[in-house]
Amino acid sequence: MIPIEYYLILSAFMFIMGVIGVLTRKNAIIVFMSIELMLNSANLTFVTFSSYLGNVTGQLFVFFVMTVAAAEAAVGLAIIIALFRNKQTVSIDEINILKW
Amino acid sequence: MNIYDLIFYLFATITVLSALAVVSTKNIIYSAYNLMLTFFGVAGLYVLLGADFLAIVQLIVYVGGILILILFGVMLTNKVNGMPIHTEVTNIIPASITIGLFAGIVLAFFMNTNWKSVTTEFPATTIQSLGKLLMNEYILIFELLGVLLLIALIGAASIARKQ
Amino acid sequence: MSIEYFLNSLYLIKPEIAVTIFLVLIVLLDLFFSKKNHLLPFFAFLGLLITGYFVIEQFDIKGLAFVTNDSRAMVTVDSFAAFFKTIVVITSLYFVLLTVNSKEMDETHDRRGEYYTLMMGMVLGMFFMISGSDLILLYLSVELVSLSSYVMAGFAKTSERSSEASLKYLIYGALSSGLMLFGISLVYGLTASTNLYELNALIVVSQANSFVLMFALLLIFAGIGYKISAVPFHFWTPDVYEGAPTPVTAYLSVASKAAGFALLIRFIKVSFVFDKDTLGFWSSNPVFNWQDFLIVISVATMTLGNFAALWQKNVKRMLAYSSIAHAGYLLTGLAVLSDTGLIAILVYFAIYLMMNIGAFLIVILIKNKTGSEELDNYDGLGFSMPFLGVSFTIFLISLTGLPPTAGFIGKLYLFMALVDAKMIVLAVIALLNSVVSLYYYIRILKHMFLAKPKENSPKEELSLQQILIVLSLVIPVIFFGLYFSPIVELAKNSILMLGF
Numbered sequence: 001m002i003p004i005e006y007y008l009i010l011s012a013f014m015f016i017m018g019v020i021g022v023l024t025r026k027n028a029i030i031v032f033m034s035i036e037l038m039l040n041s042a043n044l045t046f047v048t049f050s051s052y053l054g055n056v057t058g059q060l061f062v063f064f065v066m067t068v069a070a071a072e073a074a075v076g077l078a079i080i081i082a083l084f085r086n087k088q089t090v091s092i093d094e095i096n097i098l099k100w
Numbered sequence: 101m102n103i104y105d106l107i108f109y110l111f112a113t114i115t116v117l118s119a120l121a122v123v124s125t126k127n128i129i130y131s132a133y134n135l136m137l138t139f140f141g142v143a144g145l146y147v148l149l150g151a152d153f154l155a156i157v158q159l160i161v162y163v164g165g166i167l168i169l170i171l172f173g174v175m176l177t178n179k180v181n182g183m184p185i186h187t188e189v190t191n192i193i194p195a196s197i198t199i200g201l202f203a204g205i206v207l208a209f210f211m212n213t214n215w216k217s218v219t220t221e222f223p224a225t226t227i228q229s230l231g232k233l234l235m236n237e238y239i240l241i242f243e244l245l246g247v248l249l250l251i252a253l254i255g256a257a258s259i260a261r262k263q
Numbered sequence: 264m265s266i267e268y269f270l271n272s273l274y275l276i277k278p279e280i281a282v283t284i285f286l287v288l289i290v291l292l293d294l295f296f297s298k299k300n301h302l303l304p305f306f307a308f309l310g311l312l313i314t315g316y317f318v319i320e321q322f323d324i325k326g327l328a329f330v331t332n333d334s335r336a337m338v339t340v341d342s343f344a345a346f347f348k349t350i351v352v353i354t355s356l357y358f359v360l361l362t363v364n365s366k367e368m369d370e371t372h373d374r375r376g377e378y379y380t381l382m383m384g385m386v387l388g389m390f391f392m393i394s395g396s397d398l399i400l401l402y403l404s405v406e407l408v409s410l411s412s413y414v415m416a417g418f419a420k421t422s423e424r425s426s427e428a429s430l431k432y433l434i435y436g437a438l439s440s441g442l443m444l445f446g447i448s449l450v451y452g453l454t455a456s457t458n459l460y461e462l463n464a465l466i467v468v469s470q471a472n473s474f475v476l477m478f479a480l481l482l483i484f485a486g487i488g489y490k491i492s493a494v495p496f497h498f499w500t501p502d503v504y505e506g507a508p509t510p511v512t513a514y515l516s517v518a519s520k521a522a523g524f525a526l527l528i529r530f531i532k533v534s535f536v537f538d539k540d541t542l543g544f545w546s547s548n549p550v551f552n553w554q555d556f557l558i559v560i561s562v563a564t565m566t567l568g569n570f571a572a573l574w575q576k577n578v579k580r581m582l583a584y585s586s587i588a589h590a591g592y593l594l595t596g597l598a599v600l601s602d603t604g605l606i607a608i609l610v611y612f613a614i615y616l617m618m619n620i621g622a623f624l625i626v627i628l629i630k631n632k633t634g635s636e637e638l639d640n641y642d643g644l645g646f647s648m649p650f651l652g653v654s655f656t657i658f659l660i661s662l663t664g665l666p667p668t669a670g671f672i673g674k675l676y677l678f679m680a681l682v683d684a685k686m687i688v689l690a691v692i693a694l695l696n697s698v699v700s701l702y703y704y705i706r707i708l709k710h711m712f713l714a715k716p717k718e719n720s721p722k723e724e725l726s727l728q729q730i731l732i733v734l735s736l737v738i739p740v741i742f743f744g745l746y747f748s749p750i751v752e753l754a755k756n757s758i759l760m761l762g763f
Contacts, residue, residue, distance in 0.1 A: 002105060002148075005210055006112070007145070008210045008452075009207065009210060010115065010145075013119070014116075014138070015206075015445055017119045019438075020123050020199050021122065021123035022434065027128060028430060028434070029128060030122075030128060030131055031434055032173075034123055035434075036135065037119055040139070041445065042441065042445045043158075044146075045445065045452065046451065047145075047146055047149050048452075049451055056229045058451060060233050061448075062151075062154050063157065063230070063234070064245060064399060066157060066161045067245045067248065068245075068403065070161055071251075072252075073166045073169050075256050075410050075414060076413075076433050076437065077260075078256035078257075078259045078414075079429050079433055080173055081176055081177060081260050082259050083417075083427065083430050086423045090177045215452065236331075237329075237331040239269075240272075240337050241403060244387075244391065244400070244404070247286065247384060247387060248403065250286075250290075251380070251411055252410055254380050254381070255377070255381055255410060255411065257377075258374055259420055259429075
């Protein structure tokens, strides 16, 4: 049996990769992919705990989070496309009428 | 080391390497395809953890839905003809310091914690118990998600369509 | 789980059901009668009034809805929730009025249906943020509010500033809700539960793992702190408030902040407080020192908000920083961890609603005439638009917290709660901050009344409706400054919360 720590460290790694992507990448779509990584890692944590605690509810939460992730992706990409129409760019550096 | 351990290491490697690639490659198309590999790796881990139904849903929703959406986003927002689709990296140093600290803390905490673990065997399939929970204790959330999807649909359509 | 149980629960969530019904009706009306969509604001207004009726009905009810067999409840109905829901409903009513009277929103009139649908979705999400008592429900309602407000912030989609604001809001929002979700997953791992009532008992048991728990709580606070724009999760606030259409800004600055505060208060009180003494001070679980943590956050929040506001040239951006500072004042009330502090927060929120919406309303009405929110374009407006000038003065004085306006009462109660708890240093810091805030609020007035008017500055032409809306905010701001016992009594009756 794989120890629970292995799964947790794996998901923490994914989470940290996601945060790095959000903080360092300039392209809004890659930032978006990084956010999906973060949500996936939280999901993996839920499933891990659900399995090791013998409690199915955790799996249900993953189900909910997937719905939210899909909704967020749809809205996010719509916003990115609307912005692209106005500015012809999705690079966060060039999005600077408002100061950060 | 039995076969399950080997499968775990296989999927874990796929997940780690592809997650690393998502945030580090310069080409946005490569990022997207690596993201797909990550989703596959996570789905495999779900199967190992006894979450068969979720593994299927993961493939359908993430690979079949979200990833396609992201690829469409890439196509609609990059002038693929003649324009480079490479992307750049910003403020790397402060970010890596923050992240390094963060990662250290997380690892230290996780290794030194006595996680509760119960060795109960899951039933062969979890669909039945998930369905019961969804329709009884979590019915409110289930309905709320319906509204959330409606709002997302209306919002996305309203903001993305041309005037 | 019997059918009576469901019906009972449905009876307790009548306001939420009313909102959902009107949400669907708005979609359908927009679909089938798109020629008559100028009637939709009235319809949304009506829907909010009906919802408001159900909310007020709940002031004396106490109950748990959607209780599972091991007595975990999804939704708590109590007067605390009713108070904050009332604030959300009143803000939404003003939001409709602000939208109708804003020229900025004219270009979006063919998308009214979507606009009010999103508003209803946001109200629903905020209701569950206020009364939910399960972390997963809270996460989902935060997401529901966020998704609708991302779209609303970018609703003027031909405007570059608006879509930029929307993207920034989205990136920060998704990041912080991702952090919150990871925190929730760790809490679930430690306690095998996400229910606030259960956490209260379980957290004590799992004290051995308190480091991971602290880490998880910090992550959860990231999600809530983003909603109430507390430092260091405030980065989005100035940009989004400046770029979003002004009615949306006003709405975000009051309603979604109120919902975030209600969530934070309920989270702390239900999950960590296990007793209170005769003076109303709470004894909280030693696993996480909320008091010190909140003091640090609140001092940082109000100081940064006030000092950054000093050199803003755009009135909306200045009001954004001022709203960060107000979040800081409100957090000091929570840091006291006592009933008096809680009363002070409720009083402050009721007053903050009037004065902040009022200030944004004046910004909208001025922008209708001048087309600008830059401070330099406010020169001399006090003379060409005397009514708006005087009203703005009253709102700004109230935001500073000077008598005889209601803002003074709000600050007074907060400071009294701080002194009561012998947190003199914190009270002094908050007081000094108010003095700093005086400077930038006065700067607006200086531009309006002391600077030379520009040539051909526009005349003040307000419709009767607009005058009435302004008066409906000005009069209470002065009235409650002089006769404030109704608000205080209401707040005192509303802090009775389930969870002990």
